[in-house]
Amino acid sequence: KEDVIATVDMARRAMRLIGSDRQRVYCVYGPEVQAVYDSRDFVLINFKRALDDGDIKPFFQPVIRSLTGQIHSFEALARWNDPDRGTIPPSQFISILEETRQIHLLDLEIFRQVCQLQQSCQRMGLPIPVISVNISPVDFNSCDIVAEIEKIRNQYQIPSKYLKIEVLESVIVSAPDQLKEIIAQLHDLGYEIWMDDFGSGYSSMNNLKDFDFDLLKIDMAFLENFTENSQSKIIISEIVDMAKRLGIETLCEGIENRSQSDFLKEIGCQYQQGYLFAASMEPDELRNFLGEAGQQLENVSLSDYYSQIDRVNVLSNPTHSLAEQNSSLGENIDVPMAIVEKDGCSINYLYFNHALKRLLAIAENGQAVSAENLAKTPSVDKFLLEQMDRCQGKSQAISASYEEGGLHVKIRMRWLASQEKSSFVCIVTSEHYQE
Ligand code: C2E
Ligand code: MG
Numbered sequence: 001k002e003d004v005i006a007t008v009d010m011a012r013r014a015m016r017l018i019g020s021d022r023q024r025v026y027c028v029y030g031p032e033v034q035a036v037y038d039s040r041d042f043v044l045i046n047f048k049r050a051l052d053d054g055d056i057k058p059f060f061q062p063v064i065r066s067l068t069g070q071i072h073s074f075e076a077l078a079r080w081n082d083p084d085r086g087t088i089p090p091s092q093f094i095s096i097l098e099e100t101r102q103i104h105l106l107d108l109e110i111f112r113q114v115c116q117l118q119q120s121c122q123r124m125g126l127p128i129p130v131i132s133v134n135i136s137p138v139d140f141n142s143c144d145i146v147a148e149i150e151k152i153r154n155q156y157q158i159p160s161k162y163l164k165i166e167v168l169e170s171v172i173v174s175a176p177d178q179l180k181e182i183i184a185q186l187h188d189l190g191y192e193i194w195m196d197d198f199g200s201g202y203s204s205m206n207n208l209k210d211f212d213f214d215l216l217k218i219d220m221a222f223l224e225n226f227t228e229n230s231q232s233k234i235i236i237s238e239i240v241d242m243a244k245r246l247g248i249e250t251l252c253e254g255i256e257n258r259s260q261s262d263f264l265k266e267i268g269c270q271y272q273q274g275y276l277f278a279a280s281m282e283p284d285e286l287r288n289f290l291g292e293a294g295q296q297l298e299n300v301s302l303s304d305y306y307s308q309i310d311r312v313n314v315l316s317n318p319t320h321s322l323a324e325q326n327s328s329l330g331e332n333i334d335v336p337m338a339i340v341e342k343d344g345c346s347i348n349y350l351y352f353n354h355a356l357k358r359l360l361a362i363a364e365n366g367q368a369v370s371a372e373n374l375a376k377t378p379s380v381d382k383f384l385l386e387q388m389d390r391c392q393g394k395s396q397a398i399s400a401s402y403e404e405g406g407l408h409v410k411i412r413m414r415w416l417a418s419q420e421k422s423s424f425v426c427i428v429t430s431e432h433y434q435e
């Protein structure tokens, strides 16, 4: 009943959808195939108009620093809002724009809108948000991406420390040589380069060896079945441990519950992002939020200070208990450890691991001692403040012991960083009772 040429076209469209999928040997042309091509045609026909009409905008999702719980930065995520079709998610247009080599038009427009928003914040007297922008590796072949983003940044006069560049790891394979050069150029200009979706591609480990990334965004697939599947805990811990040794920061994406978040803090994963904290917000929402954020937002002048503290590897001590590692990794890091901050005469506990909680619970005859309770104990505060003064500015760790009411605790303390405040890592090496 159909025209022969039209029928052959349909068959070819169905065949193309099989692509490189080796599991499929045939595909029948039907409404599903039709829908894929319709949405593809819609993107190809309407993309440039939508960009000009302002239908495509970045939304912003916060990234949290595990250590402080404050917002370190925001990720800009493209949203296409069509007047008729409603919101079109990136999954429906990014890959088509990559295939047709138009993705740089999107990436640069998002980058422009990000800089524009940062400039408007500055003019309104709001804090300038640090924003990470997704750049497709396909862009490297389509234009001089470094020159293009520099042109935009200079136009809006935004210092590069407020911008981070995310490069999707799964596509890196396609452009290895340019990427090395581009990373070097961007570093010289003061940008940080983040590897997005680490672990989802084919050659993650090679990428780490070959490219100089500042941060790994660990793919959210690792968090699937998090509670039941302790294997993901082992894998994430190993990635964080390895990254720390390589001097690369880590961020875990897709955090949806408190237990995932607590685990990541415990193992020293520096940043977290996901629906537990917030979904992405519109530009106006972001501006309103910045007006009210206050303490929730990390002060950019302290970012280096916190990053320096965050370099300490809480997984590096070789005395892990292997026995129970599988069931509750993170809670079994054997070395009781805390990161304490001296702020004038008061002490903040930035980090407090399970081993230390257990040790203190024993010390208090089975009563768990929280960091808050500990901080309220004046004699402990006095002891710690004295030790902090002793080791501040030194590269060597110091030892000291604390005795009170039959309790004997030995600590080793090492200075980590200072800026207005000072931070120290503190390992409790032994404790016992003397009746
Ligand atoms: P991505 O860069 O890895 O972004 C993270 C994605 O995970 C976002 O999806 C975000 O909305 C989603 N997400 C965030 N928190 C959670 C969570 O707790 N649970 C779950 N299940 N998902 C969460 P989105 O916005 O749909 O973006 C998808 C991908 O599209 C991005 O992945 C990125 O690769 C690409 N993309 C987005 N905007 C741009 C852009 O401007 N340029 C380029 N080249 N790619 C972009
Ligand atoms: Mg991203």
Ligand code: MG
Pocket (backbone or CB within 6 Å): 196, 197, 217, 219, 253
């Ligand atoms: Mg990602």
